[in-house]
Amino acid sequence: MTLKKRSLSGIKPTGTPHLGNYLGMIKPAIKMQETHQTFYFIADYHALTSIREPESLKEHSYDLTATFASLGMDFEEHAFFRQSDIPEVTELTWFLACLTSKGLMERAHAFKDAQSKGQDVNMGLFSYPILMAADILIYDSHVVPVGKDQKQHLEITRDLALRFNHLYGETLVVPEAIIEDQVAVIPGLDGQKMSKSYNNVIPLFAPEKQLRKAIMKIETDSKTVEEVKDPESCNVFQLFQCFADQSAQQDLAEQYRAGGMGYGTAKQICFEAIRDELKDASEHYHQIRGDRAHLEGILEGGKDKARKVARDVVDRVRNKVGL
Ligand code: ADP
C-alpha cells in the first residue's frame, strides 16, 4: 500500500454536496483508490473563513463523511479525516507563510472574488491558499484531484514547495493537480458554475422527486419543440454527458439536432441517467447519515493514519529551518 503514490484532496463542509462536487472532485477522487493511496479530508478550518454556525459545520461534516462512505470509499486502506484533527497543518502553514509574498496572496482568486463582491475579507480568507498548500504538502502528496477552479491554488502550492526546497534543500514533495477535462466546470441551474454560494445547485442525494424537480428547473433557451437544438450549448446536455456512455450521448445529441424534441424530454432523460447512477449510493447514504457513532469511527481511523504522516513531515521541516 505505501508503495503507491498518494492522492490527496479536501472539501469544505459549507453545505450539502451537489452534483458539481460529485463530478468535479468526489467521483474522480474515489476512483483513484484503485491506483493510489488516498487521503481525503473535510476542510473545516477553511470553512471557518465563512461559516459562523457551529452546528451547521458539524452536520455538514457528517454529510461529507456519509457521502464518501456511500460512494464506496474504503476506510481500511485509505484515510478520510477532518482537517482540524491534524493541528500540525497550522504549524506548517506558519512556515510557509514566512516564505509567501503578500503580492502573491493579493492575486489569489478566493480573496479577489470576495473583495469584488464587496464582502468583508478576513485574514483567514486572505491567507487561504497558504493553509491549502500546507494541507497538501504535509502529507507528501503526489497528486491532487480537484475541479478546475482550484488550479491556481495548486500552482501556489507548487511554488511554495519549490521555494522551500530551493532555500533548505529537498524537503517537500512537489504535487500535481489532476483536473478532469470533461467535467472541468459543471453548470448549475442557471448556467453559471454550480456552487453552494450561487444557490443554483442540484443536491447529490436529493430524494427522487426533488431531484427531478431540480432538473426540470435547469435553464435552457426558449426554442419550441419543433425547432432544431444545439446540444453543445445546452446546460441539460452538458450534465447528461457526465452520466451517459458514448452511444447514449450520441442518441440524445441526434434528437437535439433533428428537432421535434422538447427540453422537457431531454430533462427527463437526463434525470433518469442521474438517478440510475446514484440510486444505490443514495439509499446507503440515507441509511448511515443518522448514525453519528459510525461516522465518528470513520473519522477517528482517518485521523490516526493522517497524523502519523503529518508529524513526520513537520519534524522534517522544523529540522530544516533550524528549530
Ligand atoms: P462550492 O463552490 O459549491 O462551495 P467547493 O468550493 O466546496 O464547492 O468545492 C469542492 C470541490 O468540488 C472542489 O474540488 C471543486 O473544484 C469541486 N467543484 C465545486 N463546484 C464544481 C463545479 N461546478 N464543477 C466542477 N467541480 C466543482
Ligand code: TRP
Ligand atoms: N479550497 C478547496 C475548495 O474550495 C478545498 C481544499 C482545502 C482543498 N484544502 C485542500 C482541496 C487541499 C484540495 C487540497 O474546494
